[in-house]
Each structure stands twice: as structure tokens, then as C-alpha cells.
Amino acid sequence: MARRSNSSRTASLVERLRSLWKVKNSALVQQELATEYPEDLAAALERLDVEEGLQILDKLDSLQAANVIVELPTETARAYVKHLPDAVLAAYLDVLPMDDAIDLQEELEPERFAALLEVIPDEDAREIRRLMQYPKGSVGRIMTERFFEVGPLTTVQQLLEDLRSAPIEKYETVNEVYVLDGGGFLQGVFSLRKALRADPSTTASELMKTDVVVASVEEPDEDAARRMAKYGFYALPVLDERGRMMGVFTGDDAQTIIREAETKDVLALGGVSGSAESYLSLGVWQLYKRRFPWLLALFFAETLTGSVLRHYGQGDDSLHMNPLAYYIPLLIGAGGNSGSQVTTTITRALALQEVSPRDWFMVMRREFVVAVIIGACLGTIGWLNAYFRWQSGSAVSFVVGMALPAIVLWATTVGSLLPIAAKRIGIDPAVMSAPFITTFVDATGLVIYFEIALHTMKAHLM
Amino acid sequence: MARRSNSSRTASLVERLRSLWKVKNSALVQQELATEYPEDLAAALERLDVEEGLQILDKLDSLQAANVIVELPTETARAYVKHLPDAVLAAYLDVLPMDDAIDLQEELEPERFAALLEVIPDEDAREIRRLMQYPKGSVGRIMTERFFEVGPLTTVQQLLEDLRSAPIEKYETVNEVYVLDGGGFLQGVFSLRKALRADPSTTASELMKTDVVVASVEEPDEDAARRMAKYGFYALPVLDERGRMMGVFTGDDAQTIIREAETKDVLALGGVSGSAESYLSLGVWQLYKRRFPWLLALFFAETLTGSVLRHYGQGDDSLHMNPLAYYIPLLIGAGGNSGSQVTTTITRALALQEVSPRDWFMVMRREFVVAVIIGACLGTIGWLNAYFRWQSGSAVSFVVGMALPAIVLWATTVGSLLPIAAKRIGIDPAVMSAPFITTFVDATGLVIYFEIALHTMKAHLM
Numbered sequence: 001m002a003r004r005s006n007s008s009r010t011a012s013l014v015e016r017l018r019s020l021w022k023v024k025n026s027a028l029v030q031q032e033l034a035t036e037y038p039e040d041l042a043a044a045l046e047r048l049d050v051e052e053g054l055q056i057l058d059k060l061d062s063l064q065a066a067n068v069i070v071e072l073p074t075e076t077a078r079a080y081v082k083h084l085p086d087a088v089l090a091a092y093l094d095v096l097p098m099d100d101a102i103d104l105q106e107e108l109e110p111e112r113f114a115a116l117l118e119v120i121p122d123e124d125a126r127e128i129r130r131l132m133q134y135p136k137g138s139v140g141r142i143m144t145e146r147f148f149e150v151g152p153l154t155t156v157q158q159l160l161e162d163l164r165s166a167p168i169e170k171y172e173t174v175n176e177v178y179v180l181d182g183g184g185f186l187q188g189v190f191s192l193r194k195a196l197r198a199d200p201s202t203t204a205s206e207l208m209k210t211d212v213v214v215a216s217v218e219e220p221d222e223d224a225a226r227r228m229a230k231y232g233f234y235a236l237p238v239l240d241e242r243g244r245m246m247g248v249f250t251g252d253d254a255q256t257i258i259r260e261a262e263t264k265d266v267l268a269l270g271g272v273s274g275s276a277e278s279y280l281s282l283g284v285w286q287l288y289k290r291r292f293p294w295l296l297a298l299f300f301a302e303t304l305t306g307s308v309l310r311h312y313g314q315g316d317d318s319l320h321m322n323p324l325a326y327y328i329p330l331l332i333g334a335g336g337n338s339g340s341q342v343t344t345t346i347t348r349a350l351a352l353q354e355v356s357p358r359d360w361f362m363v364m365r366r367e368f369v370v371a372v373i374i375g376a377c378l379g380t381i382g383w384l385n386a387y388f389r390w391q392s393g394s395a396v397s398f399v400v401g402m403a404l405p406a407i408v409l410w411a412t413t414v415g416s417l418l419p420i421a422a423k424r425i426g427i428d429p430a431v432m433s434a435p436f437i438t439t440f441v442d443a444t445g446l447v448i449y450f451e452i453a454l455h456t457m458k459a460h461l462m
Numbered sequence: 463m464a465r466r467s468n469s470s471r472t473a474s475l476v477e478r479l480r481s482l483w484k485v486k487n488s489a490l491v492q493q494e495l496a497t498e499y500p501e502d503l504a505a506a507l508e509r510l511d512v513e514e515g516l517q518i519l520d521k522l523d524s525l526q527a528a529n530v531i532v533e534l535p536t537e538t539a540r541a542y543v544k545h546l547p548d549a550v551l552a553a554y555l556d557v558l559p560m561d562d563a564i565d566l567q568e569e570l571e572p573e574r575f576a577a578l579l580e581v582i583p584d585e586d587a588r589e590i591r592r593l594m595q596y597p598k599g600s601v602g603r604i605m606t607e608r609f610f611e612v613g614p615l616t617t618v619q620q621l622l623e624d625l626r627s628a629p630i631e632k633y634e635t636v637n638e639v640y641v642l643d644g645g646g647f648l649q650g651v652f653s654l655r656k657a658l659r660a661d662p663s664t665t666a667s668e669l670m671k672t673d674v675v676v677a678s679v680e681e682p683d684e685d686a687a688r689r690m691a692k693y694g695f696y697a698l699p700v701l702d703e704r705g706r707m708m709g710v711f712t713g714d715d716a717q718t719i720i721r722e723a724e725t726k727d728v729l730a731l732g733g734v735s736g737s738a739e740s741y742l743s744l745g746v747w748q749l750y751k752r753r754f755p756w757l758l759a760l761f762f763a764e765t766l767t768g769s770v771l772r773h774y775g776q777g778d779d780s781l782h783m784n785p786l787a788y789y790i791p792l793l794i795g796a797g798g799n800s801g802s803q804v805t806t807t808i809t810r811a812l813a814l815q816e817v818s819p820r821d822w823f824m825v826m827r828r829e830f831v832v833a834v835i836i837g838a839c840l841g842t843i844g845w846l847n848a849y850f851r852w853q854s855g856s857a858v859s860f861v862v863g864m865a866l867p868a869i870v871l872w873a874t875t876v877g878s879l880l881p882i883a884a885k886r887i888g889i890d891p892a893v894m895s896a897p898f899i900t901t902f903v904d905a906t907g908l909v910i911y912f913e914i915a916l917h918t919m920k921a922h923l924m
Contacts, residue, residue: 035673039692163658174655175637192654193636196625211497226815229721230501232714234696251713252694259691262724265813268892269731269806298897304905305794312912313784318919319912322775325787329904332767332791337897344731351727353688430726434896435733435760435799442791443766450774450781457780 029059042071066092073278140217143247157200184244225254270344279349305329335445336438339411357424371412375405475506491521504533528554535740602679605709619662687716732806741811767791797907798900801873819886833874837867
């Protein structure tokens with residue numbers, strides 16, 4: 001019964017799925033995986049090949065398969081959805097709660113999603129279209145319209161009757177009962193518990209609390225999610241600009257939104273751009289795309305220091321400086337920035353349990369490839385900058401062009417292994433953090449730089 | 463009705479409290495503030511003087527006042543609790559849920575808390591002592607024992623009866639019904655909603671789902687909170703090592719724990735140590751204590767670069783370097799680190815809405831004072847290091863000792879104003895992030911360094 005989501009659990013589920021994907025008998029597979037949560041299956045699927053995963057999905061019933069797809073990180077889900085036939089996707093859309101169905105839309109081309117809406121039941125399609133009118137990132141887009149509403153004069157007896165007889169999917173959430181007047185305006189709210197403790201003839205308006213914390217359809221979902229967390233609520237009623245209640249913003253969505261916003265902010269602190277994608281679902285090329293633009297921008301910003309150094313150091317006075325010194329901030333900056341990008345990414349993935357220390361080799365292999373590409377790009381740009389822009393001569397330019405990739409590779413290796421090692425021996429990886437790694441790479445990076453310089457100068461007899 | 467927690471709301475509540483604290487009539491104050499949420503009152507109290515706040519608290523009824531104290535950041539709560547008489551604190555303890563009461567313990571000296579436990583009702587005191595046996599940071603410490611439990615053979619009719627007749631404080635949460643056998647072992651769980659839809663004679667064991675996601679009393683609260691969020695639940699049953707159910711870990715606590723863990727990790731990324739305290743509740747001295755140790759450690763780590771530079775640059779060969787260059791990484795490192803400390807802190811406070819752009823002057827004033835103290839310390843240490851350890855001569859040592867505080871002040875000013883300015887004009891402050899500010903301060907910091915050098919060298923005719 002005790003279920004703990006740790007890495008060994010995911011690893012063993014991956015093994016079980018690997019042994020199951022070739023099994024022909026769907027009923028057997030369904031039975032075997034019936035009690036698994038979609039979140040766990042999604043985590044395991046992320047580590048399988050898409051072909052294996054598709055075989056598994058194909059054998060699950062639509063509801064379970066659809067829920068697994070929804071729990072997959074966007075990039076992985078996109079890979080799966082591309083291979084799934086329309087009939088299957090329509091079946092998924094049909095069984096999913098509306099906010100999850102809209103989630104699926106982000107992984108499909110717009111035309112394909114529009115086509116799917118044509119084949120699912122009309123009422124569902126209308127609801128999806130209605131919610132999709134709200135801007136991306138707004139509360140309206142992810143609220144559920146299936147909340148439990150009563151009139152001010154509804155009695156406890158009546159509302160319990162309604163709860164019993166209504167189809168289960170009519171309400172996504174019933175713990176809070178919302179009181180709306182004839183125009184759809186929110187009058188108040190009370191808990192189902194309070195209703196259960198009241199006399200059956202009590203009316204909603206007698207039970208309700210009128211001072212309600214609300215969200216608005218148009219407001220950014222992160223703001224509403226933070227408000228919900230601040231007050232410790234699990235749901236917020238969502239009003240339009242006139243005060244009519246349009247839906248409920250539920251706590252599970254709020255938690256996801258906050259987690260993704262935090263991830264985005266943390267990565268931005270480390271100089272990594274892009275949305276909150278799970279580490280493993282990103283390929284080498286995607287990792288590169290999220291890091292290189294920032295590194296390049298910071299590289300050119302950092303060339304400012306070179307201009308400052310040349311300005312003061314070119315004269316023959318007491319400030320005169322060896323041209324090699326011009327490149328010191330640039331080199332340690334590039335090392336520090338690429339190191340903190342990796343450290344921040346890995347530390348975050350460890351905190352969210354997307355990777356575990358046992359994944360160290362896979363992480364290092366991926367990061368090595370990314371570092372080689374980034375190093376080659378930065379090295380070329382650094383060489384061009386030194387030779388043509390700053391006219392530092394062929395020897396110094398060569399040294400800079402060689403030192404940059406070497407330092408980037410070194411910083412990346414340190415930056416990816418240190419947090420994993422910290423976690424492994426039980427230290428909070430956040431302590432092995434960006435400033436620490438930056439500082440460490442500063443000194444060691446300079447050793448790399450000067451060793452390359454020494455050998456080059458000897459060879460050139462400069 | 464529409465209640466949005468934004469800065470103008472807090473500001474207007476502060477104004478109202480300022481106009482109320484001298485009012486003698488408690489009933490009037492209570493009535494005026496009756497519908498305010500404790501979270502809002504706490505945010506406002508943080509901006510009042512303690513004497514004003516105490517007057518307000520004194521006039522509220524115990525339950526509301528106690529809830530406000532619990533919502534205050536630890537440091538602010540400590541300041542209040544010091545001034546509150548034992549009788550008042552005992553009244554607070556009495557009305558608070560147990561996990562909040564334990565929270566209060568962190569703000570009291572152990573002896574005072576023990577004395578308070580003697581005067582509150584026995585049963586409450588026993589419950590508090592029981593929970594306090596679990597280690598700090600464990601799930602056991604913050605779970606509630608007041609969950610809704612039934613036996614496997616309890617019928618729906620019986621459990622609804624129990625829900626109606628039990629005193630309201632007997633259960634903190636009833637949306638999930640936990641099925642325990644005679645030995646207290648968890649058998650399964652079902653939702654209250656499911657019970658309401660079932661025939662009154664249905665038994666608990668017929669309704670329950672046996673595959674339950676659980677937490678354990680001893681496990682770190684952050685792990686359990688992340689698991690709850692992953693599965694989108696609002697509560698987890700907490701088991702002891704033998705599988706007996708000891709309590710429920712609720713979603714509001716989980717949200718707080720995740721938020722504080724995120725804050726700690728984010729601050730660590732910026733090189734700030736310490737727990738997740740709200741920005742405004744920390745005094746200048748506390749801000750200093752959370753930053754200076756890291757800066758000092760990083761400063762000494764960064765002196766390694768100086769050793770590397772001296773090692774390669776002291777000879778008469780092609781690598782020979784002006785001693786002023788030895789200090790470049792040290793100076794830009796100190797500027798970058800102090801800048802990112804401030805940026806990270808302010809960006810986080812903005813994200814959590816602890817400060818708003820309208821607080822810019824207060825933020826800058828505080829940060830200026832902190833920067834002056836840090837700059838003076840680092841400047842002295844930098845001068846001593848240059849003069850005695852690296853024997854760079856009086857002129858260079860003087861330049862370093864002067865440049866360090868100037869760069870720290872400059873970095874702090876930029877680091878505190880940029881995120882606020884970004885927020886003000888509608889850019890996500892996280893984008894004005896640490897690497898950007900570090901790079902910007904690198905170049906401008908070197909200008910400061912060389913200008914000081916130029917003027918000093920002229921004066922010394924070195």
C-alpha cells in the first residue's frame with residue numbers, strides 16, 4: 001500500500017513496461033497496470049522509446065491512456081501525439097476533463113485539433129471552444145465550468161438530492177458549494193461539510209459566507225495561483241468582469257502553474273530561457289537552444305569589459321597591461337555562465353525528482369555533447385572577435401579560440417557533476433550553487449587559459 | 463466581493479489599521495476588521511510599528527489575533543510574541559489548530575512554551591507534545607491528527623450521522639474518509655462525495671479504494687509535499703513505520719512548505735543563505751548576516767584566481783602582467799556576487815508579492831545601508847589581503863581597498879533597482895536576472911577600478 005514516488009520506483013516501473021510492451025494481450029496489460037497512477041506511468045514512459053511507449057498506450061483503455069498523455073511533459077507528449085491516429089485522440093478528448101483536453105491542444109497542430117473537435121460530442125466541443133477564447137496564461141483558459149452551483153433559496157435537502165442524482169461528470173469539484181443568483185452573479189460560498197451539518201430545510205443563503213476570495217477570467221493564472229496558495233485554499237471561483245461566475249480554478253492546476261513558474265524563474269536566474277520543460281524530455285538540440293542565445297548575449301555584453309581593459313591598459317603608463325589580460329573577464333564569464341546554466345538546470349531537475357543521482361552518466365553524456373557544440377560555437381566567435389575586432393594577433397586569438405571551448409567543457413562537467421554528487425552524499429544540491437561553481441571555475445579556467453597560452457607562445461616563439 | 467491581494471490592497475489596509483490602532487473601543491475595531499482574512503492583516507501588520515500592531519491585536523478576538531500571529535513571518539512574529547502576556551498566548555494556543563500551535567513554538571523560548579502547555583487544556587497539550595516528538599522538518603510534526611476515520615463496516619448512514627453530531631473541531635478535514643481496521647492500519651480511502659452518492663447502507667469497505675498514495679511520519683515534509691503536488695492531491699494520509707495511520711498531511715501546509723523550499727533554493731542560487739523569511743520582516747543586520755558569510759567565502763575562493771594570475775604573470779616572459787590585473791577577477795567577482803544576492807532577493811520578494819514597485823525607495827534605502835556595511839568589511843579585508851598577503855605595495859592595495867566598496871555599492875544599487883524597474887514596466891523581473899546584472903557590473907566595475915587607480919597613481923606618482 002505504501003507508495004513513495006522515488007527514483008527506484010520509476011526505475012522498476014520502466015522495467016515492467018519494457019517487459020510488457022511486446023505482450024499481445026491487452027486485457028493482461030490493462031490488468032497489470034490498472035492500479036498505476038498516470039503520473040507514474042508518464043514518468044516511466046519518458047524513459048522508454050516512443051515505439052515502446054506507443055505499444056503500451058495502445059493497450060491501455062482510453063481514459064488511462066489519455067490521462068498518461070496529459071501527464072507527459074509537453075515535448076514528449078508531442079512526440080507521442082504525432083503517432084496516434086485521430087480516432088484514438090478523439091477518444092482521449094472525449095474522456096478528459098475540459099482543462100486537460102485544452103492542454104492536449106498545445107501538443108497538436110491547430111488544424112488537427114480543430115478537426116478533432118468536429119468528431120467529439122457537440123457539448124464538449126463547445127465547452128472547449130469557449131475556454132479557448134480566453135488568452136493563453138489566463139485563468140479562464142484553465143478553469144472548469146463544472147462546479148457545484150445552487151440558488152440562494154436552495155435547501156440543503158435539495159442540494160444533497162442534486163448531488164446524488166446528477167451524473168458524476170457533471171461536477172468536477174463539490175467540496176465548495178457556490179451560491180449564484182438568477183443572473184449568474186456570485187452571492188456567496190459554503191462548504192459541503194457545513195451543509196451536511198445543517199438542518200435539511202436550511203437554505204443556501206443562510207449557510208453562505210459572502211466575503212469570498214475570487215479570481216477573474218482575464219487575470220494571469222500565476223497571480224491567481226499564488227493568491228490561492230497564500231490563503232491556503234483549494235479552489236477559487238472565477239468571475240467575469242461583471243461579477244458573473246464563469247468557473248472554478250482548482251488547486252491541482254494552481255500547483256502545476258506555480259511549479260512551472262518557479263522552474264522558469266529558477267532557470268532564468270541561471271541564464272536558461274524557455275518554458276518549464278522536464279529535463280529528460282528535452283533533447284540535446286533543445287538544451288542547446290535554451291542556453292546558447294543567452295550565452296551569446298552575455299558573451300557580447302562581456303566584451304564590454306575587454307573594451308574597458310583595452311581603453312585603460314593600452315597606454316604606456318602605470319596601467320599598461322598585457323593583451324592576454326583583456327580576455328580574462330570574458331573567459332571566466334563564459335565559463336561561469338555555462339557552468340551555472342548546467343548547475344541550475346540539474347539542481348532543478350533533482351529538486352523536482354526528474355532525475356536522480358543514478359542518472360549521472362546519462363546526464364553527463366548529454367551535457368558533454370551540448371558543451372561540445374556550445375564550446376565550438378563560442379570558440380569560433382571568440383577567435384573571430386579577437387582576431388578581427390580586437391586585432392590581438394594570431395597567437396593571442398588562437399589561445400582565446402582554444403581556451404573558450406576547453407573552459408566551457410570543464411565548467412559544464414563540474415557544473416553537472418557537483419550537484420549530483422552533492423545529492424548523492426546527502427547535501428542539498430542548491431548549496432553547490434551557481435556562485436560557488438562560478439568562482440571555482442574562475443580560478444581553474446584561468447589555469448586552462450594560461451597553460452594554452454604558454455604552449456602556444458612557446459610554439460610561436462612570440 | 464471581488465478580493466484581489468495586490469499591493470494597493472495591503473497599502474489601504476495599512477492605512478486603515480493606522481487609523482484604528484488608537485481607537486479605544488474594541489468592539490468597533492473587531493467589527494471593522496471582522497471580514498478581513500488573517501493573511502491580509504498579517505501582511506499589513508508587517509508594515510506597522512510593533513507598538514501599533516500590538517494595540518490592534520489586543521482589540522481583536524483571540525481566534526482572529528492568533529491566526530494573524532500564525533500568518534506573520536517568523537521574525538516579525540517573534541517580535542510580537544515577546545511583548546504578549548502569557549494569558550494571551552495561552553488563549554491563542556487554545557484556539558489554534560495543532561499544527562499552527564506548534565508553529566508558534568518556533569517563535570517562543572522553549573521554557574516559555576513549556577509553561578504555556580501547562581495552562582491550556584490537557585488534551586490539547588498532549589496532542590502538541592505528541593507531534594513535537596517528531597523531528598523538525600518531518601511530516602509527523604505538521605500533520606493533523608483530526609482526520610475523519612471510519613471502520614471497514616461503517617455504513618454511509620452511520621458516517622453521515624457522525625459527521626453531523628461530532629463537534630466541528632473534531633475533524634480538520636472531512637473531504638476524504640479514511641478506513642482503518644481495529645489496529646489503526648489504513649485499509650483504504652474514499653471521498654465524501656462518493657459516500658453521498660451511495661446507498662445509505664453501503665459499507666466503507668465497499669466504497670474504498672485500496673491503492674493509496676501515502677506519506678510517512680519520519681520523511682522530510684518537502685518530499686511528501688512534492689508528491690502531493692505531483693499527483694494533484696489535497697491531502698495525504700500519514701503512516702508510521704508499521705503502517706498505522708497517524709494523521710493527515712494537508713495541502714495548505716504542503717503549499718507553504720514548497721513555497722519556502724523554493725525560496726530557499728532560489729536564494730541559494732543567488733548566494734544568500736538562511737531560511738525563507740519574508741523580505742520586509744528582515745532587518746538590515748539580518749540581511750547582512752545572510753549575505754556576508756557567503757560573500758566572504760566567495761571572496762577567499764576568488765583569491766585563488768589572484769594566485770593563478772600571479773603564478774603565470776610574475777615572470778618576465780610573454781605572460782608578464784601588470785599587478786593591477788591580478789585583482790580583476792576578485793573585483794568583478796565581488797561586484798557580481800553582491801549584485802546577484804540583491805537581485806535574487808528582490809526578484810523573489812516581487813514574485814511572492816512581498817514587495818511591490820511602489821516600495822522602491824524603502825528597498826533602496828535598506829539595500830544602501832547593507833551595501834555600505836558589506837562594502838566597508840570587504841574593502842578592509844581586500845586591502846589587508848593586497849597589502850600583507852600579496853604584498854602589492856601601498857598604492858595598489860589602496861586602490862583595491864577603495865574600489866571594492868565602490869563596486870559593491872554600485873552593484874547593489876543596480877541589482878536592487880533593475881528588477882523593480884522591470885516589474886514596473888511590465889517585464890518579468892526574472893529576466894533581469896543574476897547573469898545579466900553580473901555581466902553589466904563586470905564592465906562598469908572595471909571602470910570604477912581603473913578610475914580610482916588613475917587618480918591614485920597620479921597622486922602617488924607611482
